[in-house]
Amino acid sequence: MKRTTFPTLLKCAVAALIAGSSLAASAAMTAQTDRLIVKYKDSNASSMSALAATGLSTGRQAIITRAGQEFGLNLKHVRTTALGAHVLKLDRAMNTGEVAKVAAELAARDPMVECAEPDRIMTRLTTPNDPLYTSQWDYFEAAGGMRLPLAWDKSTGAGVNVAVIDTGYRPHADLAGQILPGYDFIANTAFAADGDGRDSDAKDPGDSVIAGQCGVGIPAQDEPSSWHGTHVAGTIAAKTNNGVGVAGVAFGAKIVPARVLGKCGGYTSDIADAIVWASGGAVSGVPANANKARVLNLSLGSTGTCDLTTQNAINSARSRGAVVVVAAGNSNMDASTDSPANCKGVIAVAAVGRNGGKASYSNYGSVVDVAAPGGDTDAGIVSTLNAGTTTPGADSYGSYIGTSMATPHVAGVVALMLSKNPKLTPDEVEAKLKSTARRFPSPCAGCGAGIVDANAAVDAAMSSTKVTAAASSQ
Structure with missing residues (x-):
């Protein structure tokens, strides 16, 4: 990244x-x-x-x-x-x-x-007035973009909650009013770095690491705190047309933050609990989630097979109608070696660069479902951040690259789809994303069905609504 x-x-x-x-x-x-x-x-x-x-x-x-x-x-x-x-x-x-x-x-x-x-009155396509929107090539450019302006004239994601299962979030002017109550699932106090274990405060205190903090011989982190969850949340639902910062893919949606990644990462057991809770399931000792998420964004992963704990959590979330979107990984290798990308029932996302071809770092392979903009060395993904190096500072914006950045693009499009047709099942959402994805304009072997086309995906969701309505009237 x-x-x-x-x-x-x-x-x-x-x-x-x-x-x-x-x-x-x-x-x-x-x-x-x-x-x-x-x-x-x-x-x-x-x-x-x-x-x-x-x-x-x-x-x-x-x-x-x-x-x-x-x-x-x-x-x-x-x-x-x-x-x-x-x-x-x-x-x-x-x-x-x-x-x-x-x-x-x-x-x-x-x-x-x-x-x-x-005799409908046509207007120009939605173009946000956010000053950094012109840098968000990933939304509108023909090669690597997702045709979002066309989709925004039909859906903004209103009424859909998206869980960001990540490092937590920082309060940010461009996320004001977009964050719903979340939960901090990090039980290990050393990882949590906020003075306690699990609690109802999902804010990110920072994840910078000093030498040896995460184990003997492990060096200090090369960069300051990542504020990774805040960046992901901004891509999904940053306030839009507010004359500030960036635009979000599904700016009408709301974010449910579930903090699972701390200074040294996050345990599978905590992540699994967050998946269950965010989707509306019960977790012992944790208050019920009053804002059930229909979309779960997991911009995280680890090498290895899909463990039973994670798979069961995913199955549980899917049983409640949640769509689980995960990053394919950043090791330029077959994603079948990366979990949860290799779990069943998820939408695994590879990354493309600005030219619409495979990003140099992106994992690939048969488990990958679709691709989305993740950026590369020539251009990254701009979103909300924090200026603090170790502890929180002022609001800022920054550019990251990675499948972690591609994943929230897809999660946002899913929110656009579900806003128009909330009856879609997780399998139907995946099928429509794949069937409407556009061809890669540059080589992207093993990157799934194509680059997610937001406009075509929303059209497909709306078409299902019309078919259902017509059938019910007969």
């Missing part, structure tokens, strides 16, 4: 409209329009001139008037489009979901309607 610091700083579907009496709540969100588009079966582009000149027949205008009256509206013909559809103006602006109901009413009254739909 390398650290670079920054100073603080159209196809119209009438059937869907007819079936969708509750369409406003599920699809329209808060967008408004004062127009709708109607296409008749006997209209075509070749008759455009005549349509433009004559407008609508008296009979059709009468049907339109009656349909509008059902909603207390007056509908006026405005013009004919290039392909022969008619634009109708409402006498007031309405939620697009409500306009869809008007369109459905019109279609139900006139069998000659081929399609009727809101």
Whole structure:
């Protein structure tokens, strides 16, 4: 993991409209329009001139008037489009979901309607005003990025909790209001370095190490405290469009911090308990988690097979619907030798650099599911940090590289997906991430199905919602 610091700083579907009496709540969100588009079966582009000149027949205008009256509206013909559809103006602006109901009413009254739909108002794609966003190539660049701006117009992750099972967190201006109550699972007081063992304070006191602190012959840590969990949390859910710092992948989501890594790392037993607790399971001696997480981010690992303790914890979390996203490892070797990447039921994430090819350090192999931006020597991943060298200091921002950085990108995208379709199972989430991942633009052998495409993944989640809704209405 390398650290670079920054100073603080159209196809119209009438059937869907007819079936969708509750369409406003599920699809329209808060967008408004004062127009709708109607296409008749006997209209075509070749008759455009005549349509433009004559407008609508008296009979059709009468049907339109009656349909509008059902909603207390007056509908006026405005013009004919290039392909022969008619634009109708409402006498007031309405939620697009409500306009869809008007369109459905019109279609139900006139069998000659081929399609009727809101004339939606398009806007430019979401572009955050956070000053370091321009450095977040991992979100928007064509080669190594994840097409997040497109996804943000559909989902921000609202309503989803993501557990960051890591070093804890530091309070940070760019995470204000994003952190839910967490827990410190480090039982070993020497590792914990906060004066006690397990407690309800998940804040990170620092993990710098002096020579011999983690065992005889083990040297001092080469760099200051990592504030690793704070960096991961910022990638997932940093406040966005607040004119400060960076943007988060799922800035509408919330973070549940579970502190498991201290000065010398973290024990499997503590990590397993955190996995169970974060997903809503019971852990003896630990208060229940009031903010169950649907996504668990584990940017951690160790060489070896997947032990039964970890696998059982993962199975337990999955049984409660939690999606477990883990780092593939940073040893440039087969990830089958790294746990928990080699555990069953997880989404193992490799890292790509800015060119979209395998990062020099990233593990690879058959256990890897997908890849995401982790940065490389030419460009890292910018996120929230702390300026303290050993103990906490001021808020700051910094650039890290590693599969630890790739993993929260995927966890954030999962939050975007679940926000739109909370009924998705862990297996369905994984399948959709893989099926929508885009091809690697540069070599990335053993990096899974491709680079996670946030926009396509959210579309796939939303498509499942529509299919489910249509099935339930039949």
